[in-house]
Amino acid sequence: MAAEVSGPDLVSVVVLLGAGVVAVPLFKRLGLGSVLGYLAAGLVIGPFGLKFFTDPQTILHVAELGVVMFLFIIGLEMQPSRLWSMRKDIFGLGVLQVGLCAVLLTAVVIAAGFPLAQSFVAAAGFVLTSTAIVMQLLEERGEIASPQGQRMVSILLLEDLAIVPLLALIAFLAPISTATSGGLNWQGIGIGIGAIVGLVLAGRYLLNPLFGFLAESRAREVMTAAGLLVVLGAALVMQVSGLSMAMGAFLAGVLLSESTFRHQLEADVEPFRGILLGLFFLAVGMSLDLSVVAANWQTVLFYVIAFKFVKGTGIYIVARLLRSSNREALERAVIMAQGGEFAFVLYSTATAVGILDGEANAILTAIVIFSMALTPLFILGLRFLLPKEVEQMDGIDVAEGLSGSVLIIGFGRFGQISSQPLLLRGVDISIIDTDIEMIQAAAQFGFKVYYGDGTRLDILHAAGAGRAQAVLICVDKAEASLAIAGLLKSEFPLVQIYARAYDRGTTIELIKLGVEYQMRETFESAVIFGENTLIGLGVDPDEAAEIANDVRRRDAERLNLQLAGGIWAGTDLMKGNAPVPGPLIKPRQTGRALNEETASVLPSTQAADAS
Incomplete structure (x- = not known):
């Protein structure tokens, strides 16, 4: 018979970890915070609860x-x-x-x-x-x-x-004694x-x-x-x-x-x-x-x-x-x-x-x-x-009667960079956003940004969407981007729409809405990032550029294949990156954007395996 060996009290460790793992997510889901979850869990497993522990002072x-x-x-x-x-x-x-x-x-x-x-x-x-x-x-x-x-x-x-x-x-x-406490x-x-x-x-x-x-x-x-x-x-x-x-x-x-x-x-x-x-x-x-x-x-x-x-x-x-x-x-x-x-x-x-x-x-x-x-x-x-805190609108102008030839909706990092070529060319632009702090910060750098919610039709009218040649949708939320594109297409069918897409699913929905151009917010920068990584690893720059273009072509081809009914097949979705005919690349069945993005650049045999 094997000799008995004393070891750590794993029951206590498991109870402590289990109490926290169960209580904290539950209390956070209820909006009560993790601290109250820990306190309640301690009360339950302590000497006055289930008595797993009798000396909490040691712990x-x-x-x-x-x-x-x-x-x-x-x-x-x-x-x-x-x-x-x-x-x-x-x-x-x-x-x-x-x-x-x-x-x-x-x-x-x-x-x-x-x-x-x-x-x-x-x-x-x-x-x-x-x-x-x-x-x-x-x-x-x-x-x-x-x-x-x-x-x-x-x-x-x-x-x-x-x-x-x-x-x-x-x-x-x-x-105690006066000697101790007297000085x-x-x-x-x-x-x-x-x-x-x-x-x-x-x-x-x-x-x-x-x-x-x-x-x-x-x-x-x-x-x-x-x-x-x-x-x-x-x-x-x-x-x-x-x-x-x-x-x-x-x-x-x-x-x-x-x-x-x-x-x-x-x-x-x-x-x-x-x-x-x-x-x-x-x-x-x-x-x-x-x-x-x-x-x-x-x-x-x-x-x-x-x-x-x-x-x-x-x-x-x-x-x-x-x-x-x-x-x-x-x-x-x-x-x-x-x-x-x-x-x-x-x-x-x-x-x-x-x-x-x-x-x-x-x-x-x-x-x-x-x-x-x-x-x-x-x-x-x-x-x-307490009533909901009202943001201070000091120095903020509401969008009304704007007449720029280009309307930019959303002036975060994406919108700010997108506006620079237009400004350098002297294009007259109007900008609206709902972020008060961003509007105030932009004013310090000489940008006039008006307050306006692009998902509202009355704001689009006031911001001059009907008079603009083009509207740039640069908001960061996918649902907002789709809502704005839908309003513009139904109310201002002649305006050109250039839209920022959050992911592949948003891209497909924007294409179905008929926008003139869409760009996934991270796609092009990520392709260039990968291209420069290849160059850093010793690949010839021309070969690296060719590989990057191949990634773009495969991505455009996959977008064609994913659009329902085949109506869109063969259409120039990427505006300059025409899809190249090739074998059917099956998307992964999870429907996750990450898997779809990855599958779009795999060779056909690998993509089939991935699915």
């Missing part, structure tokens, strides 16, 4: 590395010059919001009859917004780089920095400052040479290990010095933000960050003690509502005082009116030194968790309550 300690790596990634995006440009928001807006909310929340707890020390600790934990949740929400909404997102990031950075003085205050408030711990302050200085010096003078040396080995796994070593090493230095691990990781990221290895590091750390951050939220969900919540549900409910309302009010007041719009102030208040992951650190520290007891710690933890879990729901509610 939580490991999963905190996810927050550490998340802040390292954020740090990589924050070059020192960028941080310096954000200093007013970090130390102005951030300090004002944290200070006001701390005072208001402390007053709420004192009014409920609790001592000053406990009230301050409870309030301080809730003041520190969840960096992970807010950054995840901003990332999902694509708003991290927006001005509103940058202001929230600035506040989060200040809150992350605030963990250090808050932990020092907890030690000062601890009900400042100058030794600890010196160690902390020394650790920060040492980390800065190491980042400035050692990290780039180190990664340069490792890069010469061309061992990918060594670079990944070095990236993890930098993150965890910086976090460890800060932790041993009595500071925040997250602060150390963030500082390491900032120091490497201008390194030539920045993107390599980000790619190496990102998978670990994602998995551990998800694990962190799972562990937080497991930590929700339902027995304490059940016994004190009225207290928990009161403080969840009171804390979120008071903190949200404080955030809104600060935002409006600093001249943010009503919409931005409301969104910031809803997104940031929650406790955060650092609250668990503060409450654990306060319990260890005797400010809080075990039951108070459990209740406060439950309040923070519920506030985090409710945030995605509050955001959904805000979307329904």
